[in-house]
Amino acid sequence: MGVYFKDQKHMYEFLEDLWKHIVFEAGLGEKLRAYEVSYRYKITDPDGYIYIDADNVITGEEANRDAVLRMEMSADTVVLFWLKKLSLPVALATRKIKAKGPIPKMLKMTPALKPIYPIFPEFCKKHNVPID
Amino acid sequence: MNYLDLDINLNEDDIALRQSAHRFAKEVMRPIAKELDEMTPEQVIAKDSPFWTFMKKAYELGYHKIYIPDTYGGLDLTPLQQAIIMEELAWGSVGLTVGLGVAGFFAFGGTLTGEDYLVDNFVTPFCECTDASIVGCWGITEPDHGSDTVMPGHPIFSDPNIKGQCRAKLDGDEYVINGQKAAWVSMGTVATHCFLFCQMDPSMGFAGSGIFTIPLDLPGVSKGAPLNKIGQRDLNQGEIFFDNVRVPKDCLIVGPEAYEVFLETTLSLTTASMGLYSIGIARAAMEEALEYAKNRIQGGKPLIEYPNVQMKLFEMFRKVETTRLMSRAAWNYNMNNTESAEEYSIIAKVHGTQSAYEVAHEAIQIFGGNGLSKEYLIEKLFRDARAMLIEDGSNDTLAISAGHKFIQTYPRMNDLT
Numbered sequence: 001m002g003v004y005f006k007d008q009k010h011m012y013e014f015l016e017d018l019w020k021h022i023v024f025e026a027g028l029g030e031k032l033r034a035y036e037v038s039y040r041y042k043i044t045d046p047d048g049y050i051y052i053d054a055d056n057v058i059t060g061e062e063a064n065r066d067a068v069l070r071m072e073m074s075a076d077t078v079v080l081f082w083l084k085k086l087s088l089p090v091a092l093a094t095r096k097i098k099a100k101g102p103i104p105k106m107l108k109m110t111p112a113l114k115p116i117y118p119i120f121p122e123f124c125k126k127h128n129v130p131i132d
Numbered sequence: 133m134n135y136l137d138l139d140i141n142l143n144e145d146d147i148a149l150r151q152s153a154h155r156f157a158k159e160v161m162r163p164i165a166k167e168l169d170e171m172t173p174e175q176v177i178a179k180d181s182p183f184w185t186f187m188k189k190a191y192e193l194g195y196h197k198i199y200i201p202d203t204y205g206g207l208d209l210t211p212l213q214q215a216i217i218m219e220e221l222a223w224g225s226v227g228l229t230v231g232l233g234v235a236g237f238f239a240f241g242g243t244l245t246g247e248d249y250l251v252d253n254f255v256t257p258f259c260e261c262t263d264a265s266i267v268g269c270w271g272i273t274e275p276d277h278g279s280d281t282v283m284p285g286h287p288i289f290s291d292p293n294i295k296g297q298c299r300a301k302l303d304g305d306e307y308v309i310n311g312q313k314a315a316w317v318s319m320g321t322v323a324t325h326c327f328l329f330c331q332m333d334p335s336m337g338f339a340g341s342g343i344f345t346i347p348l349d350l351p352g353v354s355k356g357a358p359l360n361k362i363g364q365r366d367l368n369q370g371e372i373f374f375d376n377v378r379v380p381k382d383c384l385i386v387g388p389e390a391y392e393v394f395l396e397t398t399l400s401l402t403t404a405s406m407g408l409y410s411i412g413i414a415r416a417a418m419e420e421a422l423e424y425a426k427n428r429i430q431g432g433k434p435l436i437e438y439p440n441v442q443m444k445l446f447e448m449f450r451k452v453e454t455t456r457l458m459s460r461a462a463w464n465y466n467m468n469n470t471e472s473a474e475e476y477s478i479i480a481k482v483h484g485t486q487s488a489y490e491v492a493h494e495a496i497q498i499f500g501g502n503g504l505s506k507e508y509l510i511e512k513l514f515r516d517a518r519a520m521l522i523e524d525g526s527n528d529t530l531a532i533s534a535g536h537k538f539i540q541t542y543p544r545m546n547d548l549t
Contacts, residue, residue, distance in 0.1 A: 087245055087247075087386075088244065088245060088246065089244045089245055089385060089386045089390065089394055090386055090387075090389060090390040090394075092394075092397070092470045093386065093390035093391075093392075093393040093394040093397065094389070094390050094393065095393070095471065097470070098470060098471055099469075099470040100468060100469055100470075100546075101468060102210065102211060102467060102468055103211075103467050103468065103470070104199075104201055104208075104209065104210065104211065104214075104467070105201075106470075107200075107201045107203075107204075107243045107244070107246075108201035108202065108203045108208070109203075110203070110243070110246035111203045111204065111246065111251075112203065114246070
């Protein structure tokens with residue numbers, strides 16, 4: 001088990017809340033639709049899945065489905081990445097993040113995901129994710 | 133000349149891109165490359181040289197940013213579309229195509245991090261540039277280290293006794309760069325920016341290196357003379373020297389902690405690109421030979437009616453088609469997986485460049501004496517193809533590197549589920 005989430009339930013509550021905000025309230029959904037991108041994250045320690053597209057944010061086994069971009073990483077890596085404690089090239093090179101799907105689409109999405117960085121610590125606080 | 137593409141999934145956009153790239157290759161690149169081939173290296177890069185006419189037209193059309201996503205100002209191309217364009221441009225001139233590809237590496241590097249500093253200072257200005265006033269170079273090779281620099285994963289890559297000739301040291305908020313890069317730096321003497329590979333932790337050998345995106349107008353940067361060479365004379369190459377050059381630490385894309393694997397990923401794309409370029413030049417040589425064989429009369433009939441010429445042409449055709457299949461597959465795989473399979477890209481490079489060389493060689497044989505004359509394009513294609521066997525890692529070295537990788541990883545499994 002990693003250090004940031006108590007269990008799978010804690011992780012799912014956090015990720016769902018964060019991604020629903022980003023996709024449905026902060027405008028990422030429109031970009032996902034326009035760029036024809038969907039994500040499926042396979043997460044370990046605690047284990048789980050999250051699937052995201054323009055209309056859906058799904059967690060659990062149901063989220064283990066095909067997606068344009070498929071990512072695999074530990075739950076701790078998720079947190080460290082969004083806290084900017086891990087750069088994408090380094091994370092990919094050291095296999096902390098594994099990715100499958102068109103690299104052009106992955107790079108294309110990077111600017112659209114930037115709004116997550118400033119709000120991420122707030123969500124951590126809200127869900128008692130111990131980042132301090 | 134058009135060709136049958138065995139990929140039955142090509143869509144209208146793919147075909148339109150192929151046609152426009154081919155038109156540019158035929159109408160702009162071919163004549164300019166021929167002109168540049170007969171110039172001295174200094175004349176090639178002079179202010180009024182047709183080299184700059186080519187560069188400006190390529191930038192106007194956006195060919196300098198084919199690897200960069202549209203969200204950064206680049207083109208929104210799929211890996212297949214990138215491959216199609218690379219083949220067509222290399223049909224026009226492989227030297228000019230290599231130069232144009234290298235021109236954008238430093239900006240592409242910036243998109244890998246997405247960091248504001250790199251995007252604002254390098255990626256956005258490069259993508260907005262339409263007059264070729266911003267040009268990058270590929271600063272990896274060093275005078276005493278050619279092959280040494282392209283062996284990630286091989287034991288020699290981590291040998292601390294192999295000392296790099298270009299080093300970077302952190303000093304406060306800046307890196308200080310000292311040393312030099314070899315005369316083989318593509319676009320070295322015309323570049324305004326550099327995608328620079330420097331040793332940072334010599335105790336790790338070349339594995340202890342880092343990659344920087346830097347401007348070249350900084351105090352302490354100087355350049356050598358452009359290199360004179362047998363082939364790809366339209367590709368500028370030359371040394372760059374660094375004397376206490378200070379760059380902000382934000383210019384670092386990746387350091388020793390991840391350099392080796394990151395380099396492997398980078399090389400899996402550059403070597404596959406060489407495979408894609410090989411299709412273009414091999415196809416160009418094959419088409420020259422086909423046309424010549426149809427028209428040249430010997431023994432009272434066209435050469436093409438002789439079975440041995442037909443067999444030679446078939447061998448050329450076979451090599452062009454297999455190179456396309458292998459190179460596109462390696463490019464596509466490695467553009468869709470962050471855990472690269474570099475040995476497949478090396479197959480594409482070694483098979484492709486060897487095939488291009490053999491096709492050009494056999495084409496000269498069909499041309500006979502005319503093939504040796506400067507009057508015909510085929511002798512230039514032959515010289516350009518010869519250079520490819522060494523360019524971007526000699527095929528011998530790459531075979532050692534890929535052989536090692538193959539032994540270590542076979543059967544490679546894709547463990548992402």
